[in-house]
Amino acid sequence: MSEDAFAPNLDIVETRWSLLRRAYQPDETSAADARNLLVLRYAPAIRGYIQALTRNEADADELAQDVIVRLIQGDFAGADPNRGRFRDLLKVSVKNMVRTFWSKKQRRDEIDKRLAEEAGPSETRDRELEEAWSVQCRDSLIETAMARLEEYQNSKAGNVYYDALRIRSGFPDLDSTGLAIELSRLHGREINAANYRQQLKRARTRFAEFIIEEIAQGLDVADVDRIQEELIDLGLYEFIKDVLPPQWQVA
DSSP states (O other): OOTTOOOOOGGGOOOHHHHHHHHTSSOHHHHHHHHHHHHHHHHHHHHHHHHHHHOOHHHHHHHHHHHHHHHHHTTTTTOOGGGOOHHHHHHHHHHHHHHHHHHHTTOHHHHHHHHHHHHOSHHHHHHHHHHHHHHHHHHHHHHHHHHHHHHHHHHSTTOOHHHHHHHHHHOTTOOHHHHHHHHHHHHTSOOOHHHHHHHHHHHHHHHHHHHHHHHHTTOSSOOHHHHHHHHHHTTOHHHHGGGSOGGGSOO
16 A cells, blocks of 8 residues: 555544543543543634634633533533434533523523624524534644644654645645745755655645544544545535545545
């Protein structure tokens, strides 16, 4: 198999559901590690979604901390994977906590009225919030995949995958020659345009693998069809489809 062949390692993926179950097992060390992984993975999306719901920085900070504490303390121990995706469970839980928060502050009606005035019909607001959650989940996935790509580069002597992809995003107006110059300067060795294009393709393939592995972790059954649906729902498919093999292409 060539170095840039697409081969996400789904066989060893631990789903969020199995991670969630492990997070609340009697083994405190293992449980603590699992809870920390859940928090690291979802904290940015939780915070961003609550900000979209409340439109208030202070409230978003307070509520995000509450949700994270719930994750750590075990309030999701009874979650059922048969009820859907883990990110959907988390979204509903966050919305319910926001409603409770508003109710406790006795300003639910006031805020609902203000949101209705600002956002128009409730259907429009619902669509905005759904989009906000999807954007937060997508951004979190991308950040996690990029972090994994950086770790991969650092673990392989001479590897430039992370920097090749990061430079491509950072200098969208440069051609392959200009990007190769930037990468050469960064790594202190000559990399020509052809070699840069090859490294970029391999970087994007590895990045796509990490994206798919991360998506698989949020599903109860991580098969190709379910992962494709998630890629499309999150707006990620179009970004990686050119490095996917035929069996991963959407018909």
